[in-house]
Amino acid sequence: MNSIRLLRSLPTRQWRSFSRCTVLHQEVAEAINPLTIPPPEGVDKPVSPKIEKIVSEITTLNLLEVSELSQVLKKRLNLPDAPVMPMGGFAGVVAPPQEEEEATPKAVKTSxxxxxxxxxxxxxxxxxxxxxxxxxxxxxxxxxxxxxxxxxxxxxxxxxxxxxxxxxxxxxxxxxxxxx
The missing domain is CATH 3.30.1390.10 (Ribosomal protein L7/L12, C-terminal domain/Adaptor protein ClpS)
Incomplete structure:
Protein backbone atom coordinates (compact mmCIF):
# COMPACT_ATOMS: atom_id res chain seq x y z
CA MET A 1 0.00 0.00 0.00
CA ASN A 2 2.80 2.38 0.84
CA SER A 3 4.53 1.53 -2.45
CA ILE A 4 1.47 2.65 -4.42
CA ARG A 5 1.44 6.00 -2.59
CA LEU A 6 5.13 6.37 -3.35
CA LEU A 7 4.58 5.70 -7.04
CA ARG A 8 1.75 8.23 -7.25
CA SER A 9 3.92 10.93 -5.73
CA LEU A 10 6.76 10.40 -8.24
CA PRO A 11 7.16 13.01 -11.01
CA THR A 12 6.70 11.83 -14.60
CA ARG A 13 10.44 11.78 -15.41
CA GLN A 14 11.21 9.56 -12.45
CA TRP A 15 8.25 7.33 -13.28
CA ARG A 16 9.67 6.70 -16.79
CA SER A 17 13.08 5.78 -15.44
CA PHE A 18 11.44 3.54 -12.83
CA SER A 19 9.44 1.72 -15.49
CA ARG A 20 12.59 1.32 -17.65
CA CYS A 21 14.41 -0.17 -14.68
CA THR A 22 11.64 -2.70 -14.06
CA VAL A 23 11.67 -3.72 -17.73
CA LEU A 24 15.46 -4.10 -17.65
CA HIS A 25 15.19 -6.10 -14.44
CA GLN A 26 12.73 -8.48 -16.11
CA GLU A 27 14.97 -8.89 -19.16
CA VAL A 28 17.99 -9.64 -16.99
CA ALA A 29 16.00 -12.15 -14.95
CA GLU A 30 14.92 -13.93 -18.15
CA ALA A 31 18.50 -13.99 -19.41
CA ILE A 32 19.82 -15.45 -16.18
CA ASN A 33 17.42 -18.39 -16.20
CA PRO A 34 19.42 -21.59 -16.65
CA LEU A 35 19.69 -22.95 -20.18
CA THR A 36 17.67 -26.01 -21.01
CA ILE A 37 19.69 -29.17 -21.42
CA PRO A 38 19.16 -30.84 -24.79
CA PRO A 39 17.63 -34.33 -24.66
CA PRO A 40 19.84 -37.35 -25.29
CA GLU A 41 20.17 -38.54 -28.89
CA GLY A 42 17.96 -41.60 -28.53
CA VAL A 43 15.01 -39.62 -27.13
CA ASP A 44 12.64 -37.49 -29.24
CA LYS A 45 12.99 -33.74 -28.75
CA PRO A 46 10.04 -31.99 -27.13
CA VAL A 47 7.94 -30.18 -29.72
CA SER A 48 6.32 -26.80 -29.16
CA PRO A 49 2.53 -26.86 -28.80
CA LYS A 50 2.13 -24.66 -31.88
CA ILE A 51 4.02 -27.15 -34.09
CA GLU A 52 2.17 -30.08 -32.50
CA LYS A 53 -1.15 -28.43 -33.36
CA ILE A 54 -0.12 -27.85 -37.00
CA VAL A 55 1.06 -31.45 -37.36
CA SER A 56 -2.17 -32.84 -35.92
CA GLU A 57 -4.21 -30.68 -38.33
CA ILE A 58 -2.15 -31.75 -41.34
CA THR A 59 -2.50 -35.44 -40.46
CA THR A 60 -6.28 -35.09 -40.56
CA LEU A 61 -6.27 -33.76 -44.15
CA ASN A 62 -7.26 -35.98 -47.08
CA LEU A 63 -5.09 -36.41 -50.16
CA LEU A 64 -6.71 -33.60 -52.17
CA GLU A 65 -6.32 -31.15 -49.30
CA VAL A 66 -2.65 -32.13 -48.89
CA SER A 67 -2.09 -31.47 -52.59
CA GLU A 68 -3.77 -28.08 -52.32
CA LEU A 69 -1.73 -27.25 -49.20
CA SER A 70 1.44 -28.21 -51.04
CA GLN A 71 0.61 -25.93 -53.98
CA VAL A 72 -0.18 -22.97 -51.69
CA LEU A 73 3.07 -23.45 -49.74
CA LYS A 74 5.08 -23.64 -52.96
CA LYS A 75 3.58 -20.35 -54.15
CA ARG A 76 4.02 -18.53 -50.83
CA LEU A 77 7.56 -19.74 -50.22
CA ASN A 78 8.65 -19.56 -53.89
CA LEU A 79 9.74 -23.21 -53.91
CA PRO A 80 10.48 -25.01 -57.20
CA ASP A 81 8.48 -28.08 -58.16
CA ALA A 82 10.22 -31.22 -56.94
CA PRO A 83 10.20 -34.31 -59.19
CA VAL A 84 7.56 -36.85 -58.23
CA MET A 85 9.00 -40.07 -56.81
CA PRO A 86 7.28 -43.34 -57.65
CA MET A 87 5.56 -45.20 -54.86
CA GLY A 88 8.27 -47.18 -53.11
CA GLY A 89 11.11 -44.77 -53.86
CA PHE A 90 13.87 -46.22 -55.98
CA ALA A 91 12.66 -49.82 -55.63
CA GLY A 92 10.92 -49.64 -59.04
CA VAL A 93 14.15 -48.80 -60.89
CA VAL A 94 15.53 -51.87 -62.65
CA ALA A 95 19.28 -52.25 -63.08
CA PRO A 96 20.29 -52.61 -66.74
CA PRO A 97 21.67 -56.00 -67.73
CA GLN A 98 25.45 -56.49 -67.71
CA GLU A 99 25.54 -57.50 -71.40
CA GLU A 100 24.43 -54.07 -72.61
CA GLU A 101 27.24 -52.37 -70.73
CA GLU A 102 29.82 -54.61 -72.37
CA ALA A 103 28.30 -54.12 -75.82
CA THR A 104 28.48 -50.30 -75.73
CA PRO A 105 31.88 -48.99 -76.83
CA LYS A 106 33.83 -46.81 -74.44
CA ALA A 107 33.85 -43.11 -75.28
CA VAL A 108 36.99 -42.15 -77.17
CA LYS A 109 38.56 -38.85 -76.21
CA THR A 110 38.78 -36.62 -79.27
CA SER A 111 39.88 -33.27 -77.85
Missing amino acids: FTVKMTKFDDKQKVALIKEVKSLLEGYNLVQAKKFVESVPTVVKADISKDEAEKLKEALTKVGAVIEID
Whole structure:
Protein backbone atom coordinates (compact mmCIF):
# COMPACT_ATOMS: atom_id res chain seq x y z
CA MET A 1 0.00 0.00 0.00
CA ASN A 2 2.80 2.38 0.84
CA SER A 3 4.53 1.53 -2.45
CA ILE A 4 1.47 2.65 -4.42
CA ARG A 5 1.44 6.00 -2.59
CA LEU A 6 5.13 6.37 -3.35
CA LEU A 7 4.58 5.70 -7.04
CA ARG A 8 1.75 8.23 -7.25
CA SER A 9 3.92 10.93 -5.73
CA LEU A 10 6.76 10.40 -8.24
CA PRO A 11 7.16 13.01 -11.01
CA THR A 12 6.70 11.83 -14.60
CA ARG A 13 10.44 11.78 -15.41
CA GLN A 14 11.21 9.56 -12.45
CA TRP A 15 8.25 7.33 -13.28
CA ARG A 16 9.67 6.70 -16.79
CA SER A 17 13.08 5.78 -15.44
CA PHE A 18 11.44 3.54 -12.83
CA SER A 19 9.44 1.72 -15.49
CA ARG A 20 12.59 1.32 -17.65
CA CYS A 21 14.41 -0.17 -14.68
CA THR A 22 11.64 -2.70 -14.06
CA VAL A 23 11.67 -3.72 -17.73
CA LEU A 24 15.46 -4.10 -17.65
CA HIS A 25 15.19 -6.10 -14.44
CA GLN A 26 12.73 -8.48 -16.11
CA GLU A 27 14.97 -8.89 -19.16
CA VAL A 28 17.99 -9.64 -16.99
CA ALA A 29 16.00 -12.15 -14.95
CA GLU A 30 14.92 -13.93 -18.15
CA ALA A 31 18.50 -13.99 -19.41
CA ILE A 32 19.82 -15.45 -16.18
CA ASN A 33 17.42 -18.39 -16.20
CA PRO A 34 19.42 -21.59 -16.65
CA LEU A 35 19.69 -22.95 -20.18
CA THR A 36 17.67 -26.01 -21.01
CA ILE A 37 19.69 -29.17 -21.42
CA PRO A 38 19.16 -30.84 -24.79
CA PRO A 39 17.63 -34.33 -24.66
CA PRO A 40 19.84 -37.35 -25.29
CA GLU A 41 20.17 -38.54 -28.89
CA GLY A 42 17.96 -41.60 -28.53
CA VAL A 43 15.01 -39.62 -27.13
CA ASP A 44 12.64 -37.49 -29.24
CA LYS A 45 12.99 -33.74 -28.75
CA PRO A 46 10.04 -31.99 -27.13
CA VAL A 47 7.94 -30.18 -29.72
CA SER A 48 6.32 -26.80 -29.16
CA PRO A 49 2.53 -26.86 -28.80
CA LYS A 50 2.13 -24.66 -31.88
CA ILE A 51 4.02 -27.15 -34.09
CA GLU A 52 2.17 -30.08 -32.50
CA LYS A 53 -1.15 -28.43 -33.36
CA ILE A 54 -0.12 -27.85 -37.00
CA VAL A 55 1.06 -31.45 -37.36
CA SER A 56 -2.17 -32.84 -35.92
CA GLU A 57 -4.21 -30.68 -38.33
CA ILE A 58 -2.15 -31.75 -41.34
CA THR A 59 -2.50 -35.44 -40.46
CA THR A 60 -6.28 -35.09 -40.56
CA LEU A 61 -6.27 -33.76 -44.15
CA ASN A 62 -7.26 -35.98 -47.08
CA LEU A 63 -5.09 -36.41 -50.16
CA LEU A 64 -6.71 -33.60 -52.17
CA GLU A 65 -6.32 -31.15 -49.30
CA VAL A 66 -2.65 -32.13 -48.89
CA SER A 67 -2.09 -31.47 -52.59
CA GLU A 68 -3.77 -28.08 -52.32
CA LEU A 69 -1.73 -27.25 -49.20
CA SER A 70 1.44 -28.21 -51.04
CA GLN A 71 0.61 -25.93 -53.98
CA VAL A 72 -0.18 -22.97 -51.69
CA LEU A 73 3.07 -23.45 -49.74
CA LYS A 74 5.08 -23.64 -52.96
CA LYS A 75 3.58 -20.35 -54.15
CA ARG A 76 4.02 -18.53 -50.83
CA LEU A 77 7.56 -19.74 -50.22
CA ASN A 78 8.65 -19.56 -53.89
CA LEU A 79 9.74 -23.21 -53.91
CA PRO A 80 10.48 -25.01 -57.20
CA ASP A 81 8.48 -28.08 -58.16
CA ALA A 82 10.22 -31.22 -56.94
CA PRO A 83 10.20 -34.31 -59.19
CA VAL A 84 7.56 -36.85 -58.23
CA MET A 85 9.00 -40.07 -56.81
CA PRO A 86 7.28 -43.34 -57.65
CA MET A 87 5.56 -45.20 -54.86
CA GLY A 88 8.27 -47.18 -53.11
CA GLY A 89 11.11 -44.77 -53.86
CA PHE A 90 13.87 -46.22 -55.98
CA ALA A 91 12.66 -49.82 -55.63
CA GLY A 92 10.92 -49.64 -59.04
CA VAL A 93 14.15 -48.80 -60.89
CA VAL A 94 15.53 -51.87 -62.65
CA ALA A 95 19.28 -52.25 -63.08
CA PRO A 96 20.29 -52.61 -66.74
CA PRO A 97 21.67 -56.00 -67.73
CA GLN A 98 25.45 -56.49 -67.71
CA GLU A 99 25.54 -57.50 -71.40
CA GLU A 100 24.43 -54.07 -72.61
CA GLU A 101 27.24 -52.37 -70.73
CA GLU A 102 29.82 -54.61 -72.37
CA ALA A 103 28.30 -54.12 -75.82
CA THR A 104 28.48 -50.30 -75.73
CA PRO A 105 31.88 -48.99 -76.83
CA LYS A 106 33.83 -46.81 -74.44
CA ALA A 107 33.85 -43.11 -75.28
CA VAL A 108 36.99 -42.15 -77.17
CA LYS A 109 38.56 -38.85 -76.21
CA THR A 110 38.78 -36.62 -79.27
CA SER A 111 39.88 -33.27 -77.85
CA PHE A 112 43.06 -32.73 -75.89
CA THR A 113 44.64 -29.91 -73.90
CA VAL A 114 48.37 -29.17 -74.03
CA LYS A 115 49.82 -27.70 -70.80
CA MET A 116 53.30 -26.36 -70.23
CA THR A 117 54.25 -27.06 -66.60
CA LYS A 118 57.87 -25.83 -66.52
CA PHE A 119 60.85 -25.06 -68.73
CA ASP A 120 64.65 -25.01 -68.74
CA ASP A 121 65.95 -21.52 -67.90
CA LYS A 122 68.98 -22.01 -70.16
CA GLN A 123 66.74 -22.45 -73.20
CA LYS A 124 64.22 -19.70 -72.35
CA VAL A 125 65.03 -17.57 -75.43
CA ALA A 126 64.64 -20.53 -77.79
CA LEU A 127 61.36 -21.47 -76.11
CA ILE A 128 60.02 -17.91 -76.51
CA LYS A 129 60.88 -17.97 -80.23
CA GLU A 130 59.24 -21.38 -80.64
CA VAL A 131 56.06 -20.25 -78.84
CA LYS A 132 55.95 -17.16 -81.09
CA SER A 133 56.18 -19.31 -84.20
CA LEU A 134 53.73 -22.02 -83.04
CA LEU A 135 50.96 -19.84 -81.61
CA GLU A 136 49.23 -17.54 -84.07
CA GLY A 137 48.99 -13.85 -83.30
CA TYR A 138 51.80 -13.78 -80.68
CA ASN A 139 54.64 -11.25 -80.90
CA LEU A 140 57.88 -11.56 -78.90
CA VAL A 141 56.56 -9.65 -75.88
CA GLN A 142 53.38 -11.75 -75.69
CA ALA A 143 55.37 -14.96 -76.14
CA LYS A 144 57.76 -13.92 -73.32
CA LYS A 145 54.84 -13.19 -70.96
CA PHE A 146 53.24 -16.49 -71.94
CA VAL A 147 56.40 -18.48 -71.18
CA GLU A 148 56.95 -16.68 -67.86
CA SER A 149 53.38 -17.43 -66.75
CA VAL A 150 54.11 -21.17 -66.51
CA PRO A 151 52.21 -23.41 -65.65
CA THR A 152 49.76 -22.51 -68.39
CA VAL A 153 47.64 -24.04 -71.15
CA VAL A 154 49.30 -23.81 -74.57
CA LYS A 155 46.28 -24.97 -76.61
CA ALA A 156 42.95 -26.53 -75.70
CA ASP A 157 40.43 -28.66 -77.63
CA ILE A 158 42.82 -29.90 -80.29
CA SER A 159 43.27 -33.29 -81.96
CA LYS A 160 45.69 -35.89 -80.64
CA ASP A 161 48.03 -35.51 -83.64
CA GLU A 162 48.26 -31.75 -83.21
CA ALA A 163 48.82 -32.16 -79.46
CA GLU A 164 51.65 -34.62 -80.08
CA LYS A 165 53.30 -32.26 -82.62
CA LEU A 166 53.10 -29.35 -80.14
CA LYS A 167 54.55 -31.47 -77.37
CA GLU A 168 57.44 -32.66 -79.56
CA ALA A 169 58.29 -29.14 -80.76
CA LEU A 170 58.21 -27.58 -77.27
CA THR A 171 60.11 -30.37 -75.51
CA LYS A 172 62.98 -29.91 -78.03
CA VAL A 173 63.47 -26.38 -76.69
CA GLY A 174 63.36 -27.33 -72.99
CA ALA A 175 59.68 -27.22 -72.00
CA VAL A 176 57.95 -29.86 -69.90
CA ILE A 177 54.58 -30.60 -71.51
CA GLU A 178 51.53 -32.54 -70.32
CA ILE A 179 48.65 -33.63 -72.54
CA ASP A 180 45.23 -34.03 -70.92
